[in-house]
Amino acid sequence: DLAGPLLAALFRMLFRKLTKDVYRHLQKCVETGKPFNLNTAVKSNTITNGLKYSLATGNWGDQKKAMQAKAGVSQVLNRYTFASTLSHLRRCNTPIGRDGKIAKPRQLHNTHWGMVCPAQTPDGQACGAVSNLALMAYISVGSPSAPIVEFLLGWGMGKLEEFSSQMMRGTKGVFRDPCAVMCTPSCPQLVHRRHFAPSMMQLSECVDRPHMMSTEIKMTEVVAEEQADTSATVKANTGMNTHTWTHCEIHPSMILGICASIIPFPDHNQ
Structure with missing residues (x-):
């Protein structure tokens, strides 16, 4: 889930709670015969306090239903170095259990080529569950x-x-x-x-990355779903037949993430 849909869902829940409070106040005024005042019916802190609570604690949901809310959605931004800040902003978290020893969800799928960094992942229980976007990958706005x-x-x-x-x-x-x-x-x-x-x-909430077209020198964006229908080559030689492939990678190092790409000689043994 991205930040936009998460904030939209949280605002929708808080706004629905606000309308219910206004409805109860209006129903109470009708039963008692008192005049309805919109300033007293609308609680201005309902949406503000709900957003502050979720962003401060990381529990994404209603404060009264903390057991049903998602935990750890909002995190403190890493400010150790500039590279660590950029890496934290491009981090992907897979919602799977960290205690189990299931290896399949942690392995890098072949459709992640150019989308997810194959090297940058933490050690321990979060290995494979937490990953980073590649250098050229980005999330489309729509x-x-x-x-x-x-x-x-x-x-x-x-x-x-x-x-x-x-x-x-x-x-x-x-x-x-x-x-x-x-x-x-x-x-x-x-x-x-x-x-x-x-x-x-372009579609919203899709992972895109640029390619070079084989027919003419121009840049094009390829969505993750379209990558299965395209044939790409990593390094195009002058003698290659362009009828066998449709797209060309910009550079092989673009499959790495931000922190993995600054390692000297990453293609050599340690």
Whole structure:
């Protein structure tokens, strides 16, 4: 879970608690016949105290339900050195039990290439459960979905309300967040046309990293889910056939994290 969705979920819970308090105060005023005053009904410290409690203690949730809240969500930022601060900001924590001896969740998966540092992980119980992002990896922020709908409509897609029940036979639905908004008669053409989408359109909360295109000299972003559909080479020679691969790595050292990349001669034995 990222910081944005966690703060949004916490604010949603506190705002729902605030509306319930206003409802109880309004119901009490109706039963007793007293005039309703919004200034006394709204407790201004409900949201502020809830956010301060979660950020100070790390227990993410309601203060009265501390047993059900997530522990250790917020941590004190490491300020020993500048490199340790950057490394702490790019740390990933896998929510698994630290006491067990299960090795599979701790091992580095092959889809983590270029996304997670293969060397930087703590010793002991947290080995493999705590990792760091690679140098070029970053979390995408996301973009509005309205330009994507306009882009698809320009390629001949039709809106869902324009199709009758007979016209929808043999067509495939196109979903957006997660509602069906359009229909298309040809899925392969739609999958092929996604490469022509503007580069500013991106999904939120996805791990992206830049690549070099094999056809022309330009940078492109590859999402973690798209990495399985692309063929990348680490070091492109001049005599290699470009038809066998689609993307090229910027440099092999970009798979390392911040602290692992500052080690002198990391590719040599100790």
